Amino acid sequence: MRKARWTAVATFAVVMLAAGCGSENADDKAADGAKSSATQVADKPARTAPAQGTLVERAAGTWKSIVSPSDNSLDTLVVEDGKVTAKGTKLSCTGTLKPEKKDGKETATITYTCEGGKDGDRGLGHVKLSDDASKLAIAFDGPSGGWGGPVDSYRRA
Numbered sequence: 001m002r003k004a005r006w007t008a009v010a011t012f013a014v015v016m017l018a019a020g021c022g023s024e025n026a027d028d029k030a031a032d033g034a035k036s037s038a039t040q041v042a043d044k045p046a047r048t049a050p051a052q053g054t055l056v057e058r059a060a061g062t063w064k065s066i067v068s069p070s071d072n073s074l075d076t077l078v079v080e081d082g083k084v085t086a087k088g089t090k091l092s093c094t095g096t097l098k099p100e101k102k103d104g105k106e107t108a109t110i111t112y113t114c115e116g117g118k119d120g121d122r123g124l125g126h127v128k129l130s131d132d133a134s135k136l137a138i139a140f141d142g143p144s145g146g147w148g149g150p151v152d153s154y155r156r157a
Contacts, residue, residue: 055106056082056097058133063154072120077136077154084110086152091120097127110138122149 052058056079063077074086074093084095093112100107108127112119122140129136134156142149 054099055108055127055129056099059097059108059127059129059136062157063136064157066153066155072150074120074152076157077152084112086112088120091115091118093119120150121146122152125149125152 059079060081061079063079065073065075065077067073069075069089071090072088074088074091076087078085079097082097082099084093084097086093086095091114093114095110095112097108097110100109110125110127112122112125114120121143123142123144125138125140127136127138136154138152140149140151
């Protein structure tokens with residue numbers, strides 16, 4: 001029962017991450033657009049993400065987890081040329097993004113190799129990237145015969 005609840009919550013989190021929470025009125029966006037752009041430039045440099053290219057190319061960069069650190073969390077994710085390095089409080093993992101096509105859509109999978117041989121019960125991960133390439137989620141299958149693994153959710157650092 002706990003796994004079923006956790007899986008439902010994790011699935012909901014991935015859907016919300018991919019879709020974005022809330023909505024804004026288009027008129028409000030237009031009115032605040034100039035002010036937001038100027039504030040962003042003044043406060044900090046803009047986060048750059050490739051607008052076009054393959055999913056692996058658009059996922060390139062440094063990512064920061066949106067959840068609080070734990071023993072099994074991977075808090076920082078770095079993607080460079082399809083190679084992935086993920087580090088957490090007690091986990092340090094590497095992997096490779098493997099591009100795939102599923103139902104005519106571009107996807108990617110990843111399997112981590114972690115120091116000490118433990119991957120936090122992740123298994124095979126399925127990568128999802130938001131349309132604007134600002135959010136990334138990896139939904140893991142979990143151990144064989146289980147109900148699913150964790151979902152790692154990130155924002156560009």
